[in-house]
Amino acid sequence: MNALAATNRNFRLAARLLGLDSKLEKSLLIPFREIKVVECTIPQDDGTLATFVGFRVQHDNARGPMKGGIRYHPEVEHDEVNALAQLMTWKTAVANIPYGGAKGGIGCDPGELSTSELERLTRVFTQKIHELIGIHTDVPAPDMGTGPQTMAWILDEYSKFHGYSPAVVTGKPTDLGGSLGRDAATGRGVVFATEALLNDHGKAISGQKFVIQGFGNVGSWAARLIHEKGGKIVAVSDATGAIKNRNGIDIPSLLNHVKENKGINGFHGGDSLDPELILVEDCDILIPAALGGIINRENANDIKAKFIIEAANHPTDPEADEILSKKGVVILPDIYANSGGVTVSYFEWVQNLQGFLWDEKKVNNELKTYMTKAFKDVKKMCQSHNCDLRMGAFTLGVNRVARATVTRGYGRGWEA
Numbered sequence: 043m044n045a046l047a048a049t050n051r052n053f054r055l056a057a058r059l060l061g062l063d064s065k066l067e068k069s070l071l072i073p074f075r076e077i078k079v080v081e082c083t084i085p086q087d088d089g090t091l092a093t094f095v096g097f098r099v100q101h102d103n104a105r106g107p108m109k110g111g112i113r114y115h116p117e118v119e120h121d122e123v124n125a126l127a128q129l130m131t132w133k134t135a136v137a138n139i140p141y142g143g144a145k146g147g148i149g150c151d152p153g154e155l156s157t158s159e160l161e162r163l164t165r166v167f168t169q170k171i172h173e174l175i176g177i178h179t180d181v182p183a184p185d186m187g188t189g190p191q192t193m194a195w196i197l198d199e200y201s202k203f204h205g206y207s208p209a210v211v212t213g214k215p216t217d218l219g220g221s222l223g224r225d226a227a228t229g230r231g232v233v234f235a236t237e238a239l240l241n242d243h244g245k246a247i248s249g250q251k252f253v254i255q256g257f258g259n260v261g262s263w264a265a266r267l268i269h270e271k272g273g274k275i276v277a278v279s280d281a282t283g284a285i286k287n288r289n290g291i292d293i294p295s296l297l298n299h300v301k302e303n304k305g306i307n308g309f310h311g312g313d314s315l316d317p318e319l320i321l322v323e324d325c326d327i328l329i330p331a332a333l334g335g336i337i338n339r340e341n342a343n344d345i346k347a348k349f350i351i352e353a354a355n356h357p358t359d360p361e362a363d364e365i366l367s368k369k370g371v372v373i374l375p376d377i378y379a380n381s382g383g384v385t386v387s388y389f390e391w392v393q394n395l396q397g398f399l400w401d402e403k404k405v406n407n408e409l410k411t412y413m414t415k416a417f418k419d420v421k422k423m424c425q426s427h428n429c430d431l432r433m434g435a436f437t438l439g440v441n442r443v444a445r446a447t448v449t450r451g452y453g454r455g456w457e458a
C-alpha cells in the first residue's frame with residue numbers, strides 16, 4: 043500500500059471510531075494546498091543545467107501555522123509528501139502544540155550534489171515558494187537529507203524578500219536563532235517515548251537489546267542516548283551498510299567512524315550484516331529511523347522484536363500492522379514517537395518570536411514534559427476507544443483538529 047493510501051486508511055479508521063460526520067471527515071482529509079514546483083533549474087558545478095521537481099503540501103491550519111520538514115531524497119514524490127503532510131497535522135495535535143501540518147521535499151540525491159549545488163537548489167526552491175510560507179502561515183524544518191545549513195539558506199533567501207525572519211524556519215544553526223537541543227530533539231524524544239512505553243510495561247531501557255535502522259540525525263541521537271542509559275544496541279544500519287554485535291556496539295566509536303567516513307561501512311566494531319535483514323535481527327526493541335513503508339507483509343512475520351518504536355515516518359504498512367498485532371508486538375506510532383523534533387521546533391519558534399533564548403536544560407525538560415503528557419493522552423484514547431496505540435494517537439490527533447475546525451465555524455457562514 044502506498045504511503046498516502048496507508049495514511050488515509052488510518053485516518054478513516056480513527057474518524058469512524060470518533061463518529062465524525064462524513065462531510066467533516068472529507069474536509070479534514072483533503073489538503074489545504076499542494077504546491078508543485080516543476081522547474082527548479084540550477085547550473086551545476088560543471089556548467090550544465092539540471093532540473094529538479096520540488097513539493098510543498100500544506101495539509102491543515104485549523105490549529106495554527108502549518109509545520110513540517112523538507113526532505114531531499116530521490117524518492118520524493120507527490121503522494122508521499124501528501125501523506126507526510128497529513129501525518130504532521132495529526133502529530134502536532136498529538137503533541138498539543140499550536141500548529142497544523144505541512145511537508146515538502148525535492149526529488150534529488152543530496153549525496154550526489156556538491157554543497158554549492160545544494161545551496162543553489164535550496165535558494166531556487168525558496169524563490170518559488172516564498173510567498174506561500176511564512177512565520178504565521180507555514181514554517182519549514184529539516185527532514186531526511188536536509189539539516190541546519192539547508193534551513194540557513196532558506197532563511198537567508200526568504201529574508202531577501204520579506205526582511206530578516208528567523209522564525210520562518212526551525213532547526214536552524216544556533217548562530218541564526220536555532221534552539222539549543224533541536225539537533226538532538228527527535229532522537230531524544232524517541233528515547234523519552236520509549237521510556238514512557240517501557241515504564242507502562244514495568245520495564246526500563248537498561249539491559250534491553252535494540253536494533254536501529256538509519257544512523258542519521260534521528261537514529262544516531264537515539265542510539266547515543268540509549269547507549270548512555272545502558273541499552274544494548276546489537277545492530278545498526280544506514281545507506282552504506284549494516285553491522286551487528288551481540289555484546290552491544292560501542293556507539294561512541296561508531297559515531298566517530300561515521301563522522302570521518304560518512305557512513306557505517308568499514309566499521310570494525312562488529313560483524314557486517316546484510317542491510318536487508320536488519321529488521322528481522324533478534325532484539326527486544328526495533329527502531330526504524332530511515333525510510334517509510336519498510337515494515338510490510340513481506341517481513342512482518344519474521345520480526346523478532348517485542349516493541350517497535352517508529353522514529354521514522356510511516357515505517358509500518360497497515361498489512362504489517364495487522365500481522366504484528368496478532369503476534370503481540372507493541373508498536374509506538376510515528377505521530378507520537380517522533381514528535382520530539384517538531385515539539386522543540388515549536389520551542390525554537392516561540393524563542394524567535396519572543397527574542398529570548400532558553401538554555402538547553404530548559405529545552406530538554408520541557409520536551410520530556412510534553413512527551414510524557416502526550417503518552418498519557420494517547421493511552422486515555424486507547425482506553426476510551428478500546429484500540430491500539432496507533433489508533434489511540436490517531437483518534438487523539440484527529441479529534442483535536444476536528445474540534446478546532448468546528449469551533450472555528452466549519453460548515454457555517456457559507457451555508458446560509
Ligand SMILES: NC(=O)C1=CN([C@@H]2O[C@H](COP(=O)(O)OP(=O)(O)OC[C@H]3O[C@@H](n4cnc5c(N)ncnc54)[C@H](O)[C@@H]3O)[C@@H](O)[C@H]2O)C=CC1
Pocket residue numbers: 184185186187188228255256257258259260261279280281282317331332333334353354355380381383384
Ligand atoms: N530530522 C527530524 O527532526 C525528524 C525526522 N523524522 C523522520 O526520521 C527519519 C530519519 O530522518 P533523519 O534522521 O532526519 O534523516 P537523515 O538524512 O539525517 O538520516 C537518514 C538515515 O537513513 C539512512 N538510510 C537511508 N536509506 C537507508 C536504507 N535503505 N537502509 C538503512 N538506512 C538508510 C541514511 O544513511 C541515514 O543514516 C525519516 O523518516 C524522517 O522523516 C521524523 C521526525 C523529525
Ligand SMILES: O=C(O)CCC(=O)C(=O)O
Pocket residue numbers: 109110111112133181182183184185212213355380381383384385387
Ligand atoms: O520540526 C519540524 O517542524 C518538523 C519535523 C518533521 O518533519 C517531522 O516531524 O516529521
